[in-house]
Amino acid sequence: MEKFVKITSTAVPLPIEDIDTDQIIPARFLKATTRDGFGDNLFRDWRYDNQNSPKADFVLNNPNYSGQILVAGKNFGCGSSREHAAWAIADYGFKVVISSFFADIFKGNALNNGLLPVQVSDAFLAVVLEHIFADRNTQLEVDLETQTVTIAGTAISEKFEINQYKKTCLINGYDDIDYLLALRDKIEAYEKTSKYLSLVGLNQEQEIEA
Amino acid sequence: MASDKKTLFQKIWDAHVVTSIEDGPDVLYIDRHLIHEVTSPQAFAGLEKRGIGVFRPQNVLATADHNVPTKDQHLPIAEPLSRFQVDKLTENCAKFGIELYGLGHPFQGIVHVIGPELGVTLPGMTIVCGDSHTSTHGAFGTIAFGIGTSEVEQVMATQCLMQSKPKTMRINIEGELANGVLSKDIILYIISKLTMGGATGYFVEYAGSAIRSLSMEARMTICNMSIEMGARGGLIAPDDITYEYIKGRDFAPKGDKFEEAVAYWRTLFTDEGATFDVELTYDAADITPMITYGTNPGMGIKITENIPTVADLKEESGKASFEKSLAYMGFNAGDTLIDKPINYVFIGSCTNSRIEDLRLVADFVKGKRKAPNVNAMIVPGSKQVEKQAIAEGLDVILKEAGFELREPGCSACLGMNEDKVPKGEYCISTSNRNFEGRQGPGARTLLASPLTAAATAISGRITDVRELLNA
Numbered sequence: 001m002e003k004f005v006k007i008t009s010t011a012v013p014l015p016i017e018d019i020d021t022d023q024i025i026p027a028r029f030l031k032a033t034t035r036d037g038f039g040d041n042l043f044r045d046w047r048y049d050n051q052n053s054p055k056a057d058f059v060l061n062n063p064n065y066s067g068q069i070l071v072a073g074k075n076f077g078c079g080s081s082r083e084h085a086a087w088a089i090a091d092y093g094f095k096v097v098i099s100s101f102f103a104d105i106f107k108g109n110a111l112n113n114g115l116l117p118v119q120v121s122d123a124f125l126a127v128v129l130e131h132i133f134a135d136r137n138t139q140l141e142v143d144l145e146t147q148t149v150t151i152a153g154t155a156i157s158e159k160f161e162i163n164q165y166k167k168t169c170l171i172n173g174y175d176d177i178d179y180l181l182a183l184r185d186k187i188e189a190y191e192k193t194s195k196y197l198s199l200v201g202l203n204q205e206q207e208i209e210a
Numbered sequence: 211m212a213s214d215k216k217t218l219f220q221k222i223w224d225a226h227v228v229t230s231i232e233d234g235p236d237v238l239y240i241d242r243h244l245i246h247e248v249t250s251p252q253a254f255a256g257l258e259k260r261g262i263g264v265f266r267p268q269n270v271l272a273t274a275d276h277n278v279p280t281k282d283q284h285l286p287i288a289e290p291l292s293r294f295q296v297d298k299l300t301e302n303c304a305k306f307g308i309e310l311y312g313l314g315h316p317f318q319g320i321v322h323v324i325g326p327e328l329g330v331t332l333p334g335m336t337i338v339c340g341d342s343h344t345s346t347h348g349a350f351g352t353i354a355f356g357i358g359t360s361e362v363e364q365v366m367a368t369q370c371l372m373q374s375k376p377k378t379m380r381i382n383i384e385g386e387l388a389n390g391v392l393s394k395d396i397i398l399y400i401i402s403k404l405t406m407g408g409a410t411g412y413f414v415e416y417a418g419s420a421i422r423s424l425s426m427e428a429r430m431t432i433c434n435m436s437i438e439m440g441a442r443g444g445l446i447a448p449d450d451i452t453y454e455y456i457k458g459r460d461f462a463p464k465g466d467k468f469e470e471a472v473a474y475w476r477t478l479f480t481d482e483g484a485t486f487d488v489e490l491t492y493d494a495a496d497i498t499p500m501i502t503y504g505t506n507p508g509m510g511i512k513i514t515e516n517i518p519t520v521a522d523l524k525e526e527s528g529k530a531s532f533e534k535s536l537a538y539m540g541f542n543a544g545d546t547l548i549d550k551p552i553n554y555v556f557i558g559s560c561t562n563s564r565i566e567d568l569r570l571v572a573d574f575v576k577g578k579r580k581a582p583n584v585n586a587m588i589v590p591g592s593k594q595v596e597k598q599a600i601a602e603g604l605d606v607i608l609k610e611a612g613f614e615l616r617e618p619g620c621s622a623c624l625g626m627n628e629d630k631v632p633k634g635e636y637c638i639s640t641s642n643r644n645f646e647g648r649q650g651p652g653a654r655t656l657l658a659s660p661l662t663a664a665a666t667a668i669s670g671r672i673t674d675v676r677e678l679l680n681a
């Protein structure tokens with residue numbers, strides 16, 4: 001995973017609430033067996049009409065807005081657990097999503113892919129959007145080290161929360177599997193004590209004895 | 211001190227913590243990992259890249275459901291991408307030593323339908339799957355939740371998952387349900403109260419006399435939709451109804467082991483005096499048949515109520531989304547949905563495709579005929595459900611009523627196969643999501659119970675089933 005430290009970029013505003021992962025990447029595009037190329041179909045049905053022509057009124061088709069930061073309405077990423085949503089956003093080129101609320105599974109999926117979900121207050125989100133709409137060149141600074149997001153050139157800033165373990169992973173580019181693989185002895189020891197595994201005969205010790 | 215009092219959730223969670231990371235998540239042991247064709251290929255590819263295998267293949271179970279056609283399942287899948295994905299699953303399962311109930315297997319079906327019906331799902335377990343409706347299994351008093359593909363890879367590699375402990379919520383439904391009101395109505399009612407993100411960060415326990423009186427299948431419908439209010443999962447304490455359901459199923463413990471298991475399961479309940487972060491109570495008598503009017507499952511109303519107006523919204527910031535949603539659905543604020551013509555009815559999905567759902571619908575439509583404008587599809591959740599339905603003659607009743615009985619799969623729940631609702635058309639669906647385009651690009655979904663769906667199929671218009679039941 002790529003290391004994440006600090007990003008300064010213009011942002012793309014998408015102030016719609018409850019954006020679900022079916023909108024981020026519709027199910028019919030989930031047939032791939034690799035992680036690549038999902039960005040092409042990011043927000044597919046909002047972005048293109050049935051003739052596959054770009055819809056002029058959708059923000060990703062608006063040349064005024066670009067950047068590595070997506071600023072979206074409350075409860076972003078709800079619905080289906082498809083990690084393809086995080087892949088699509090990252091593949092398109094975003095590194096950060098700012099919203100005033102994230103759905104749980106999406107948040108985890110994003111973090112597992114080096115895409116930083118930044119949860120801010122409703123009031124701060126409104127101010128950020130106001131600035132972007134007033135000036136599309138508005139730059140946002142997202143600093144993971146200090147856990148702050150700032151509107152560049154202003155004193156308008158807010159701190160955001162992130163699990164300290166996840167923060168360390170992102171800054172160092174580690175992933176959970178590296179960590180867990182090192183715990184093998186503990187996992188095997190746990191298995192010997194598991195009530196469930198012994199009830200259904202999946203207990204590893206039993207298998208060895210058998 | 212109340213600290214030694216534990217909730218059901220805490221008991222199961224604590225029993226699965228392998229170790230805890232300081233300032234970080236717990237390492238949770240996963241008893242069962244269910245996989246399907248859509249969210250697993252990249253995880254298998256990840257293992258190969260790392261040069262490792264599946265740590266405990268015997269704890270993993272696979273089926274093909276999301277992508278499969280629901281017609282002519284004996285033939286090769288026509289759509290090349292779907293076929294490729296299903297073939298990839300077969301190949302990966304063979305390579306990594308995982309049991310697969312693929313197309314043609316008598317146990318094949320929607321992953322959340324087959325787990326319980328095979329007795330794989332048991333109280334006190336942890337179950338994960340790369341699918342958000344894994345919460346279904348919570349009906350057995352199980353910690354079950356959906357995960358992303360990176361986490362699928364994590365569990366394959368180590369049988370463990372890094373998880374921060376969620377907050378807990380208990381929702382009590384007390385009293386008796388009225389005639390014509392199903393567990394689907396209970397959960398649509400709850401979600402309409404909590405809204406779509408209202409339980410985000412929580413694990414929910416459903417309790418109360420109305421919940422305890424439900425069958426296992428009805429309980430599964432409730433737990434299934436926990437995710438639609440953002441909850442990590444939902445669960446219900448196991449009881450005699452649970453043990454009775456499990457007894458004798460293929461994978462369930464047998465004989466003395468079963469007795470030993472039941473003795474353990476009887477310890478799985480929330481202690482008197484244990485505290486929840488949030489506790490809510492609703493009166494079962496206030497629940498009526500429900501229906502959604504918008505593009506998320508929280509946008510539900512009693513079927514006789516009018517669509518709300520902007521003035522009814524709790525937060526000003528939701529106005530744009532609300533208006534966008536009504537524009538997509540082609541509805542006006544303040545309108546009633548009753549008597550609205552409907553051309554598509556879909557009965558199926560992991561929410562309502564079990565044998566009880568099929569029985570209920572067959573019983574209701576027996577001797578009736580669907581309205582000529584309606585295209586009514588009913589898709590069993592699994593091969594076993596299909597077999598049982600045929601054994602009971604439900605297929606004949608449904609056919610005579612003009613319903614098309616398909617072969618098992620996710621089908622029109624998510625429009626990944628050819629079962630789609632055309633653009634602009636309304637569909638009453640027993641599934642769990644009414645998102646824009648969920649049932650096909652431009653399709654307009656209204657979520658409701660199997661009885662409401664069946665009543666609407668018969669009249670061709672949105673119908674309050676109670677009128678037909680009490681007539």
Ligand code: SF4
Binds near residue numbers: 621
């Ligand atoms: S039926 Fe629908 S909700 Fe259930 S597993 Fe399949 S796609 Fe997901």
